[in-house]
Amino acid sequence: MADETRAAFAGSDLACRRGERLIFAGLDFALPARGVLLLRGPNGSGKSSLLRLMAGLSPPEAGVISWNGDGIFDDAGAHRARLHFIGHSDAIKPTLNVLETLSFWAEMRGSGAAVPAALTHFRLSRLALLPCRFLSAGERKRLALARLIASPATLWLLDEPTTSLDAAGTEDLLRAITAHRAAGGRVVIASHGPLSLENAMTLALDDYTPRARAIAA
Amino acid sequence: MSGFLRLVRRDLRLALRQGGDAAMVLAFFLLTVALFPFGVGPEPEVLRRIAAGTVWVTALLAALLSLERLFLADYEDGSLEALVLMPLPLEIQVLAKALAHWLTTGLPLTVVAPLLALLLHLDRSGYGALVIGMALGTPTLSLIGAVGAALTLGARRGGVLLSLLVLPLYIPVLIFGVGAVEAQIIGVSARPHLLLLVALLLAAIPLAPVAAAAALRQAVE
Numbered sequence: 001m002a003d004e005t006r007a008a009f010a011g012s013d014l015a016c017r018r019g020e021r022l023i024f025a026g027l028d029f030a031l032p033a034r035g036v037l038l039l040r041g042p043n044g045s046g047k048s049s050l051l052r053l054m055a056g057l058s059p060p061e062a063g064v065i066s067w068n069g070d071g072i073f074d075d076a077g078a079h080r081a082r083l084h085f086i087g088h089s090d091a092i093k094p095t096l097n098v099l100e101t102l103s104f105w106a107e108m109r110g111s112g113a114a115v116p117a118a119l120t121h122f123r124l125s126r127l128a129l130l131p132c133r134f135l136s137a138g139e140r141k142r143l144a145l146a147r148l149i150a151s152p153a154t155l156w157l158l159d160e161p162t163t164s165l166d167a168a169g170t171e172d173l174l175r176a177i178t179a180h181r182a183a184g185g186r187v188v189i190a191s192h193g194p195l196s197l198e199n200a201m202t203l204a205l206d207d208y209t210p211r212a213r214a215i216a217a
Numbered sequence: 218m219s220g221f222l223r224l225v226r227r228d229l230r231l232a233l234r235q236g237g238d239a240a241m242v243l244a245f246f247l248l249t250v251a252l253f254p255f256g257v258g259p260e261p262e263v264l265r266r267i268a269a270g271t272v273w274v275t276a277l278l279a280a281l282l283s284l285e286r287l288f289l290a291d292y293e294d295g296s297l298e299a300l301v302l303m304p305l306p307l308e309i310q311v312l313a314k315a316l317a318h319w320l321t322t323g324l325p326l327t328v329v330a331p332l333l334a335l336l337l338h339l340d341r342s343g344y345g346a347l348v349i350g351m352a353l354g355t356p357t358l359s360l361i362g363a364v365g366a367a368l369t370l371g372a373r374r375g376g377v378l379l380s381l382l383v384l385p386l387y388i389p390v391l392i393f394g395v396g397a398v399e400a401q402i403i404g405v406s407a408r409p410h411l412l413l414l415v416a417l418l419l420a421a422i423p424l425a426p427v428a429a430a431a432a433l434r435q436a437v438e
Contacts, residue, residue, distance in 0.1 A: 055302060058438040081304040089295025095234035096227075104227050108220050108303045 005033035005184040007068035009155065014063035016049045023049055024208035025062070031188065034181045036197050039190040041205030047190035048088070050205065051157045054188060055085040081109070083155040088163075090144035094133035098124055098143055101132055106150035118149035122172050137164040145173055148180070156180060156187045162195070170195075220305035221313045228317035231290075238283050239321040246279040246326055250333040261338045268337035269347060269398035275333075276326045277387050280355060283322050284362040284383070285369075285376040287314060288433065292370050298437050307430040315356075315363045315425070323355030339398075346401040346411070350394040353414040360418075360425035361386045367432035389417055 008030065015025040023046035031037050039047040053060050056072050056079050065072050072079040092101055102119065106112040119125045122142040127135070135143065141164050148156055156177070162170050177187050177197065189195065232239055253271050257263050291297040300310055330351050331344050339347065365383035369375035397410035 057298065057301065077304060077306070080302050083302070085298070085302055087295060087298060089293075089298070091294060091296040091299040093231060093290075093294065093296070095231060100230075104223065105299065107223050108300075108305065110304070 008032070009067050009186060011054070011060075011065040012063055014050070014053065014065065015061040016046055016053060017061040018049060022061070022210050024205055025210045027063070027203075027205075027208045029203055031186050031201070033184045033186060035186050036177065036181065036200040037186075037188045038195065038197070038200050038202045039188065039205060040192075040202055045205040045209060047205055048159050051085070051087075051159050051188060051190055054155075055083060055157050056080065057085070082153055083157060084148050084151075084153040085157045085159075086144050086147065086161060087159045090140050092132045092135070092140055092143060095131060097129050097131050098135070099128040101143060102146055102150050105147050109151040109153070111151065114152070115150045118146040121149050121176060122146045123168070138166055138169055141165055142169055142172070145176070149176060154185050156185065158187065158189045158191075160191060161189060162191060162193050220303065221309055224300075224305075224310055224313040225317045225320075228314055229320060232317065232321045238286060239325060242279045242283050242322045243325050243329060245282055246275055246329060247333065249275045249278065250336065253337065265338045265340060268334055268339035269343060269395050269402075271337060272330050272333050272339075272347065273351075273391055273394045276330065276351065276355065277358065277384070277391060279326060280322050280358045280362065281380055281383060283318070284366050285379055287318055287363060287366040288370055288436075289366070289375070292436060297433065301434060301437050307433060308426040311363055311367070311426040311429045311433070312422070315359045315429075318363070319356045319359040323351075323359055327351040327355055340402045342404075343398040343402045346397040346407040349411055350397040350407075350414060353411060353418060354390045354394045357390050357414070357418045357421045358387060360421040363429045364425050364432065367429040367436065370433070370436040390414065393417070 009032075010028075010030040012028050014027040016023045023044070027050070029037060039050060041047055049058075052058050054065060054072075056076055059073065067079060067082070091105070096104070099115070099119070102115050103112045106115050106118075116125075119128055122145060124139070124142055124146060127139065132140070132143070141161075145161060161173055165173065174195070174197065180187060250271060253267065254264060257267065288297060291300065301307055303310070327348060330347055334344060334347055362383055365379045365386075368382065369379045372378050393410045393413045397407040397414070400410055401407040
């Protein structure tokens with residue numbers, strides 16, 4: 001883990017294209033251990049796209065994202081093993097129960113040892129044996145977020161994590177993030193809402209929208 | 218337990234809980250084969266002549282029926298995105314999902330096939346080759362089908378497109394599967410046909426997961 005905290009996670013001169021549209025260009029970021037990077041910007045400014053680039057789900061149009069100097073596509077397996085990506089869709093099957101869902105995702109990453117702790121943290125223990133089709137939207141979101149604690153990963157990539165969460169659920173998430181940072185982890189959050197996080201860096205994506213070029217094209 | 222087995226177990230559990238899919242495939246197989254005596258007439262001679270081909274063609278169509286769901290449900294609820302990001306290589310995951318698909322469709326079809334062959338008066342000497350041929354051929358159907366299912370993810374009317382893509386690729390399995398039964402009935406060895414089915418399976422095991430995984434990465438990009 002000591003090695004992980006010294007590693008540099010950074011991107012340089014990134015550009016992203018979705019279809020015909022160049023969403024952002026010339027974007028740089030660097031995220032040290034214990035850091036939080038908040039992605040801000042209006043709809044369509046590329047917050048989700050940037051998170052997906054960081055996860056290695058799609059290659060950037062230009063530029064490089066690197067971990068400790070090595071491009072994330074150089075050793076894609078190692079990069080996947082060190083990250084959690086919680087996107088808009090929650091990867092929940094209606095017929096599996098809460099415990100089965102969480103155990104599956106944790107065990108696929110190695111071990112389900114922390115599953116009970118994750119259920120407790122996101123106040124899902126009482127619902128553990130309930131099939132997921134009976135969960136409310138907020139409970140589904142808490143179950144998706146519980147994957148963060150159920151198996152360790154040093155880099156958390158969260159896309160609108162507070163959507164449909166109540167105040168207590170948001171509080172649970174913030175506590176998890178604080179503990180994760182204290183242990184040397186890093187977090188990137190795309191969010192519209194206000195989040196009270198200490199020493200969070202902000203990246204405003206509309207600064208990188210290539211307006212002139214978009215009009216010229 | 219390895220990630221491979223966990224994924225197989227999860228897919229089997231989902232198939233059992235949802236129940237419908239595997240049962241529907243079997244019901245389709247039974248009903249369609251039962252239509253043939255009505256269509257071509259009940260004369261045992263006619264039925265005996267077409268028995269092997271009918272059982273095999275119907276099994277192909279039945280296997281096709283459940284293929285569309287192979288990745289579609291995971292694609293729609295975001296599980297596929299999460300699976301792509303798991304440390305376990307996606308190729309191995311495809312293999313696991315194809316195995317689960319075979320266990321819920323190919324295997325039951327193989328078990329029921331002799332019963333349907335009986336219905337069509339298949340010559341008694343052909344049963345061995347039919348069952349062994351189906352046991353060797355249906356895993357190949359699941360693997361080739363996985364490539365088709367991955368390629369048609371996100372396409373409108375993916376099911377129809379999937380059939381058009383996959384059915385031509387099923388022809389070799391059909392030829393050697395039926396060939397094995399025919400050979401045994403006329404008294405020559407079914408072995409060359411069965412060995413060719415093994416060859417097809419051995420080629421599909423490494424190739425199909427690579428192709429399907431590439432298509433899945435495209436789909437979630």
